[in-house]
Amino acid sequence: MQIQLTVNGQQHSVDAEPGTPLLWILRDQLDLTGTKFGCGVASCGACTVHLNGTPVRSCSTPIESVAGGEIVTIEGVNDAVAAAVQAAWRERDVVQCGYCQSGQIMSAIGLLRQNQAPSDEDIDGFMSGNACRCATYVRIKDAIKLAAQKLEA
């Protein structure tokens, strides 16, 4: 079936079977490979994108459910919150292998959009669905706090 969707502000019409996860449309059809495949079962967060401004796991989001929706991926995210998060990530040198980090950043942006001054517990809770096998968690937490400071300033 043909499905209309908006990704990073651009309209796309994609041909896909119902049930196909948004993740694979983004990666294999639209060549937006910044969004990663880690588990396919909503258990790692590597595939996190924004659907109408809110983080969702694209591996478990059927394509037909996002018809007409606004999707933003790591390639397209560019507001002040995103800029602060990415800058904080670089300042703290968070990344190791980097494979989980698009998803971490997309979740962190989602967190800071709804909570400008998250506590440790807020961060633990909101980021609990984003796994990092390199265990960069100490720095992720630091960077989120740094980004919050940047946004406040």
Added chain:
Amino acid sequence: MNMEISRRQFLQATASGAAALVIGLNIRGALAAGSEATVFNPFVRIDNEGVVTVIVKHFEMGQGTTTGLTTLVAEELDADWDGIRTEFAPSDNEKYKNLLFGAQGTGGSTAIANSFMQYRQAGAAARDLLVRAAARQWGIDPARISVDGGVISAGERKAGFGEFVQLASSLEPNPEPALKPASEFKLIGKRRLPRKDSRAKTDGTATFAMDVKLPGMVYAVILRSPRFGGALNSFEASGAKQVPDFIGAQTLPNRAGVAVFGKHTWTAFKAREAIRAEWDFSQAEMRSSEALFKAHQELAATPQFQARKALSTEQAQALLSDTERTIEAEFSFPFLAHAPMEPLCCVIEPTDRGVTLHDGCQFPAIAHGAVAQVLGLKPEQVEINTLYAGGSFGRRATPTADYQVEAAMAFALLGKRIPVKLVWSREDDIRGGYYRPMAVHRARIGLDQAGKIQVWDHRIAGKSIMKGTSFEEVSVHDGVDHTLVEGVADTLYQLPNLAVGVADFHSPVPVLWWRSVGHTHTAFTMESLLDMIAHETNQDPVAMRLSLLDPSDNRQRRLAGVIQAVRDRSGWQAGQRRGFACHFSFNTYVAAVADVTVEDDRVHVDKLYLAVDCGVAVNPDVISAQMEGGAGFALGAILRNEVTLKEGVVVQSNFPDYAPLRMADMPRIEVSIVPSGEAPSGVGEPAVPPTGPAVTNAIFAVTGRRITQLPITRSGFKLV
């Protein structure tokens, strides 16, 4: 595909002989410099715009090599950090070999150790040539010239590197350029250099093998035997035909499974689900984990091999019968999957000459030959395009090149004309074997009346990683696979009458090195045993360890150094309810103190203090990151990970039941780097071994319950 393009452009530039100064190795393997046409394999290239590119011979799985090797060049070259670019080296076993392996590959925490002189020399040679060229062009004495931050200057005169590239490439390089003394280092160990891969990994542009897409490419997934050692009898794919964009399915030539092809990754996954296969399990592992553990226990009772010449298991037993007191314990360790965040994946592309393997390739030396062999190509017909690897922890380096071979077989099945991308799912990964071996340790330690250690009878049973591989010759001696006993047989502690008996477990379950290899279980056992002895004999665990180290031996002195550093940093005092452990691995020394909270059976790790001595600390911030990451990796495993078998079939399948450490589980971590002028050693692995026992020793200090079975859930605890 940015890197691919830039490398192709580079090769074209090489062919056209565009102006650039290149430092590397010539055909005889000696340091050489010149224009691109003359230098066989470069480590550093400077173009006529002055852009410096470091060619990184190790792959980047997150451990920071790209940053580390670049630091070495930038230091000696006095280049501008932010302007330096990096590229991964092509596969060339001779020119880009790991000097410690004798072949191209990354592992054993060796990247900085073996590159330390090589990359500094390349940087120093480049600087020397540029200075001489500038001196000649300006008609002045080279001694008047200084270089800083990528700018060459003499008095008022200033210019970038690019100005002198042409002239410099025609000069004879100094075969042994002077290196800076440590006192003049501006970058090494000095300040936090932003990681070279940070930007690309925060904006989605970093290219992993999983991200490679080529025109006409077909996606392949493999339906593998549900039991290790099973072979395919037949399969039935009619169900898959209903899946749109399913291309076909074929038996792998080695009968290890069915290659399923689709036009998209998702199609291939869906089609595979619809295929029914019949397997021959006559050679397969059919046992459950309980039976496997039991077999290990029995093996440990009757060791086949002896890891130490001085004393045998029998002799130790005889001595034990005369000791006043004994302490006895058995430790068991499960299979562990590496579960790198990027599931295994690679692409094989047909080229004019043969093929290109696009891969986050950890051991080009092995993958290269294996792919050539499967495809009937000469080694020089295979090129490897090394991409960022989404973690490895050892999994991407197998002696069998398992997944690259699968990709090559799939590529051949489609006629060798279409690019094929092999993709593993997370389920494939967790169920795919190549685990950290299951292991059982058994120890009986004899003490005298005063509580001093008199005899130590240690037995280890586990499947050998190295036997039957090309690594056997270097790592198996007198029947003992060193990776099964490292950390026990070569302990730095002064333990009188130590005997280490070994027994090999046999099973079709493939096993592999897993971040810190044998130390994953040997350090846990040793450090738990020492803690037991300290408690039984009313000694402070830290003081007792120091008393077992002789400071006149350099390695023992360095281990004592990190013990003292972490003791002081954490404010350790005798009698506190905290855990301590330390370990020496990969020529690096790490000591750890853990603070935990335990309520009923629920454990939370609050804080970890780590002290490390890894010689010259090239990039202190990368070292801290590896300590944090290594500790977190160890914690996740110790606290909740195991791969178990039920009648030969792996029980776990994905992150819900092979649960990674998560944000809320991560303790606060404080890292101290002990200053050292010794040669740099590895940091990717050494934080793993002491972390687990520091935590379980802390759990003992708080609860009085000793954990001898991992993960801790087997010992009745859970992580919160």
